[in-house]
Amino acid sequence: MSIGLALIFGVMRVVNFAQGDFMMLGMYVTYFLAVGYGVDPLLGALVTIPPFFVLGLVVHRALLVRVTGGGDPQRLMDAQLILTLGLSLIITNATTMILTPMPRGIRAAYATQAFAVGPILLNQARSYAFLMALLLAGAVYAFLTRTDLGKALRAAADEPEAAGYQGIDVRAMHGLAFGVGIALVAAAGGLLATYHPIEPTVGVNFIVLMFVAVVLGGLGSIPGAFAGGLLIGLVQSLTLLVLPFQLQNVGVFIAFLLVLYLRPQGLFGQRLRAV
Amino acid sequence: MKAAGTSRGRDIRALAIALAVLVAAPTLLAPDVARAAEELKIALVAPLSGRWARQGQLKKMGAEMAIAEIEAQGGIKALGGGKIVLREADAGDSVEKAVSAAQRALSREKISAGIGSWLSSFTLGVTEVAERLQVPWFTLSYADSITERGFKYTFQSSPVSSLQAEQALDLILDLAKRNNQQIRKAALVGDNTAAIVFFFKPLREKLLKAKGIEIVVDEVWTPPLADATAIIQKLRSTRPDIVFYGATNFPDSIQVLQKVKEFGLRTPIMGVGAWLLTPEYVKTVGKELLDNVMSVTAAHPLKGQEDFVKRFTQRTGEPFMTQDPLMTYAHVWIIKEAAELAKSTDPKAIRDAVTKLDLRSGPAASALTPGRIRYDERGRRVGATPIIVQWQGGEPFTVVPAELATRKPVWDGGK
Numbered sequence: 001m002s003i004g005l006a007l008i009f010g011v012m013r014v015v016n017f018a019q020g021d022f023m024m025l026g027m028y029v030t031y032f033l034a035v036g037y038g039v040d041p042l043l044g045a046l047v048t049i050p051p052f053f054v055l056g057l058v059v060h061r062a063l064l065v066r067v068t069g070g071g072d073p074q075r076l077m078d079a080q081l082i083l084t085l086g087l088s089l090i091i092t093n094a095t096t097m098i099l100t101p102m103p104r105g106i107r108a109a110y111a112t113q114a115f116a117v118g119p120i121l122l123n124q125a126r127s128y129a130f131l132m133a134l135l136l137a138g139a140v141y142a143f144l145t146r147t148d149l150g151k152a153l154r155a156a157a158d159e160p161e162a163a164g165y166q167g168i169d170v171r172a173m174h175g176l177a178f179g180v181g182i183a184l185v186a187a188a189g190g191l192l193a194t195y196h197p198i199e200p201t202v203g204v205n206f207i208v209l210m211f212v213a214v215v216l217g218g219l220g221s222i223p224g225a226f227a228g229g230l231l232i233g234l235v236q237s238l239t240l241l242v243l244p245f246q247l248q249n250v251g252v253f254i255a256f257l258l259v260l261y262l263r264p265q266g267l268f269g270q271r272l273r274a275v
Numbered sequence: 276m277k278a279a280g281t282s283r284g285r286d287i288r289a290l291a292i293a294l295a296v297l298v299a300a301p302t303l304l305a306p307d308v309a310r311a312a313e314e315l316k317i318a319l320v321a322p323l324s325g326r327w328a329r330q331g332q333l334k335k336m337g338a339e340m341a342i343a344e345i346e347a348q349g350g351i352k353a354l355g356g357g358k359i360v361l362r363e364a365d366a367g368d369s370v371e372k373a374v375s376a377a378q379r380a381l382s383r384e385k386i387s388a389g390i391g392s393w394l395s396s397f398t399l400g401v402t403e404v405a406e407r408l409q410v411p412w413f414t415l416s417y418a419d420s421i422t423e424r425g426f427k428y429t430f431q432s433s434p435v436s437s438l439q440a441e442q443a444l445d446l447i448l449d450l451a452k453r454n455n456q457q458i459r460k461a462a463l464v465g466d467n468t469a470a471i472v473f474f475f476k477p478l479r480e481k482l483l484k485a486k487g488i489e490i491v492v493d494e495v496w497t498p499p500l501a502d503a504t505a506i507i508q509k510l511r512s513t514r515p516d517i518v519f520y521g522a523t524n525f526p527d528s529i530q531v532l533q534k535v536k537e538f539g540l541r542t543p544i545m546g547v548g549a550w551l552l553t554p555e556y557v558k559t560v561g562k563e564l565l566d567n568v569m570s571v572t573a574a575h576p577l578k579g580q581e582d583f584v585k586r587f588t589q590r591t592g593e594p595f596m597t598q599d600p601l602m603t604y605a606h607v608w609i610i611k612e613a614a615e616l617a618k619s620t621d622p623k624a625i626r627d628a629v630t631k632l633d634l635r636s637g638p639a640a641s642a643l644t645p646g647r648i649r650y651d652e653r654g655r656r657v658g659a660t661p662i663i664v665q666w667q668g669g670e671p672f673t674v675v676p677a678e679l680a681t682r683k684p685v686w687d688g689g690k
Contacts, residue, residue, distance in 0.1 A: 093324070101328030103525045105559030112536040112564065123504075123537055195533065197526040197559055201325055201368070205499045205526075240505040245494040246467075248501045 003137055003184055006214045006225035011157040011177035012068055015077075017084040019185050019210060020203025021091035026052060026186025027193040027202065028099065034106045034193075041106050042128055045190025049183045056182030060175040063087070068174055088203070095200040103199040111195045129191035136187060137226045140180070144222060153177060212256050218266030227267055231255070315351060315620045316360045317610055318380040318410075319603070320391035320401055325368025326498070326524050329553060330393045330599050335363060336591045337600030338390065341607035343590075344638065351611060353618040359611065366392045366401070373397035377404040386410055387620045388610045390603055394523070395421065395436075395469030402429045411626040413609065415573055415602035417470035417548070422653045428626055430609075430650050432602060432643065433573030434659040436473030439547070442661050443571040444482050446675050447517060447545060454686035458516040462492035464506055464531070465521025465547065471495075474547045474571075478519060491515050498524035500531075507534040510542065521547045529559055536564050543687060546570030549598035552664055552671040557594075562669030567687040569665045569674070574598040574605070574643050577662075577679040583642075595670055601642055608639035609648055644679060 005019045029051070030044035039047065067079040110124035144150040155163040156173035164170050196202070213232050217224025232252050239251025259267060319338055321331035342359045350356040364380035366373035373392050380386065381404060388411045392401045395418035405412035406426045414421060414429065417436040422429060434442070451458050461483055465471040475495070483490055491513040494506050500522070510518065522528035528551065535544070546552075551570040576584045576596050587596045587604075609632065614620065617628035634640040634648035649657040663675035665684055672682035 096324055096328070101324060101332070103329065103529075103555050103559065105529060105555075107559065107561050112533045112560075114537045121538060123534075195530075197529045199326070199526070202526070236501055237504065245505065246496050248496070248505075 003140055003222055003225045003229075005181065005185065005210050006217065006219070006222055007140070007177050007184070008181035009214060009219055010221065011153060012064070012174045014064065014068060014080050014178075015084065015211075016181070017081070017207065018088040018091060019181075020205075020207035021088045021095075022052065022055075022182045022203075023185045023189035023192070023206060024095065024198070024200065024203040025091065026189030027196075027198040028095070028104075029186070030190035030193045031104055031106055031198050034108075041108055041190060041194045042132060045132065045187045045193070048186040048190050052186035053179040053183040056179035057175050059087070059182070060178040064174070064178060065171065092200050092203065099200065101200060103197045105197040106193055108194050123195065125195040129194060132191050133188065136184060137222075140184065141222060143180075149176070209252070212252060215266055216256055216259055218268040221266065221268040224266055224268030231267075314358050314360050315354065315387045315610070315614050316362055316385065317607065318362045318364060318377070318386045318389040318391075320364045320366050320373060320377045320380055320389060320397075321393050322367060322373075322397070323363060323365040325372075326526070327368060327394055329525070329555065330550065331366065333553070333593075333597065333599035334390070334393065334603040335361075336587075336593070337603035338607050340587060340590055340600070341604045341611075341638070345607070345611050351614050353615045354620065357614075357620070359607065362386065366394075366397050370396055370400045374400040374404055377401040381405065381408045381410055385620070385622075387614065387622050387625050388413065390414070390606045390610075392416070393599070395473070399469060402426060405429065409626070410622045411610075411613075411629055413606040415598065415606075417573065418473045420469070420473070422655050426654065429654045430629060430656070431654055432605065432609075432656045432659065434661050435655065436470050436547075437477045438659075439571050439573075439661040440474045440477045441482060443545065443547075443663065444478065444486065446663055448486065450675070450684055450686055451516070456516070456686060458486075458488055460491045460513065460515040461488050462494075462510055462513070462515040462518045462542075463490060464492060464494050464510070464518055466498045466500070466523055466527065467495050468498070468521075468523050471521035471523065471547055474521065475519065492518075496527075498522075498527055500524070500527035503527070503530040503534045506531065507538050507540065510535075510540055511538050515542055518542050518544045519547065520544050520551070523548060523550045525550070525553075525555065529556075532556075532560050532564055532568075536560075541687065544568045548572060549575075552597045552666075554594045556666075557669045562666070565666040565669070567665060567667070567685050569663055569684075570671070571661045572598045572664055573659065573661065574601045575662045575664045575671070575673045576601065576681065577644065577673055578681050579679075580641070597671065605639045605642040605648075608637065608642070609634070612637070612639060612648075644676070 008014055008016050026048045029048045030041050033039040033044040034041050063083060067076055067083050113124045114121035115124060144154055152168045153173050153176060156168055156170045160170045209232055213228035214225050216231060217228030235251050235255045236248055239248055243251060321334045322328050323331040338361055342361060345359055350358050362380055364376040366376050389405055390413045392398050395416040398414045398416035398421055402412050406428050409428060411428050414431055415433050417433050419435040419437050422431045448458060463475050492509045522531055549572045556565055575598060584596045612634060613625045613628040613632060617624040632648055640646050640648050644660055645658045647658055651657055662673055664671045665674045667682055673680050674682055674684035
């Protein structure tokens with residue numbers, strides 16, 4: 001989930017508020033594949049990747065191109081925030097209109113079964129989702145470090161101007177990053193759908209945590225986003241050992257503030273150059 | 276001179292036309308106004324978007340069914356066959372949105388009565404607006420505080436939370452005893468929405484202690500719930516004999532129920548409210564997981580209402596009927612009866628008529644236990660008693676009170 005967001009931010013410097021809503025759409029696609037065609041949601045989650053990649057490209061081409069690259073960064077930032085927030089509202093409400101607010105869920109047997117490792121019970125759906133997330137994260141990492149296209153993407157992220165001089169089409173790279181980012185979050189939604197009910201507003205519950213994970217890991221850092229996501233889950237669970245249940249997310253935000261205080265660039269982030 | 280005269284003449288003509296239009300306008304609009312005078316407008320302020328939207332939809336179905344029935348019977352006779360018009364307003368997912376929706380709905384046009392807003396926290400805010408604008412307001416919300424503020428325009432048809440807690444506990448203890456089980460340890464697990472807070476409060480403070488029952492788990496959260504694992508782990512290690520359960524937000528509740536199954540917990544679950552009885556539960560978690568889960572609710576189809584429920588399911592395509600459409604259906608009928616008595620669509624006249632109503636038959640009275648519609652000076656429905664509903668084979672059935680039950684209760688206390 002967070003990796004997609006980190007990729008989009010890292011390459012494009014766009015804070016994408018609609019990320020949670022693309023995740024929600026991914027959940028619905030997986031749901032309809034599972035209910036309509038009997039596709040296992042774990043497979044369904046992978047199936048969402050190509051169409052959402054294309055969707056990401058289209059959204060980038062149609063909308064985001066207008067608010068990225070060139071011009072006053074502050075004004076562009078405002079425009080981006082308004083654009084992605086507006087996109088988020090439109091997606092949520094259109095989904096509510098078309099699919100009704102009725103919550104749906106995939107009834108996968110593994111959602112309510114656990115692997116018993118000694119006295120510890122591991123939820124099967126979550127374990128599978130975790131493994132798939134690891135695989136996807138590995139694939140993205142390999143893509144970014146091992147392929148020419150991935151290297152070009154990183155170049156466009158680190159130094160857009162110099163990348164342009166080297167013959168890299170920065171705008172195309174932005175589109176690629178957005179497409180991959182959306183595809184990843186849609187797949188994450190598909191994995192989530194194995195154990196979490198689906199409704200049009202589900203994205204809101206996750207977007208804040210996604211941002212926390214991204215910032216925690218260091219803005220724009222891919223391994224950082226992954227580590228940030230893991231850390232959040234861990235802190236959330238461990239918080240309950242000391243704090244009452246109501247304060248479950250408080251632990252996450254305390255950890256978040258601590259990291260920001262001690263290491264403002266995030267766990268894996270690079271110190272920004274002073275201007 | 277001549278030119279000026281023409282110009283003045285033109286001015287006068289323009290003025291005359293303007294005057295004519297002004298004079299004619301009311302006449303042109305008159306047919307509408309006359310028709311509107313016969314219409315009785317009811318505002319339904321309920322969540323139609325956000326996490327409680329499904330409940331709002333169910334309420335709307337109940338209201339529409341009542342309106343269709345009233346129309347088929349010739350409308351409101353005292354108003355010359357006047358029709359009932361429903362004005363929906365979306366209460367969204369926060370108190371602020373609910374209040375502003377009510378404000379907009381009630382100030383835009385003349386509304387004779389209102390219904391809503393499902394979640395007690397919303398109703399508390401919305402009824403303040405209704406009180407200020409003097410529009411009678413009907414609610415199925417449970418929180419005691421709704422009718423503890425001395426409001427004159429609020430009518431609460433459900434038994435209040437504290438009463439539900441008291442009666443539900445008695446019913447549970449009785450049920451356990453008849454199944455040769457003893458309840459010594461209880462768990463309170465739920466969110467902090469008003470109805471749940473008011474249900475848990477008396478249990479926590481006095482009721483359970485009075486019966487010698489120890490509270491072993493007491494976990495409350497603000498929806499949405501991040502992860503249910505910790506709660507279930509606590510339940511697993513403390514092994515309560517009963518779980519009082521209030522997760523009004525569907526995704527939260529699904530998480531908890533899935534974990535209950537995953538951890539193989541078999542403690543009887545007693546929910547608080549109709550949110551636990553919607554068809555989505557069967558679709559999402561399956562009927563096996565739900566079997567024997569109970570919930571205390573303010574209204575549920577009773578023995579003898581089979582035809583009525585069938586009409587509802589055929590109309591809406593819903594698999595069964597629950598509190599939300601049932602209560603709203605009754606509310607529309609109560610407003611209709613009040614309008615017949617008041618012979619007016621004036622909200623104040625309708626409010627006065629409601630205080631005089633004492634219905635013991637007809638669609639409204641037969642929809643709710645104990646078959647009587649009468650509100651006391653606080654606006655609480657006289658004799659309102661909770662109903663215990665239990666999931667059996669993928670459908671929720673009334674199991675208590677026994678004389679109105681559609682199924683016998685099953686106590687699954689095997690641990």
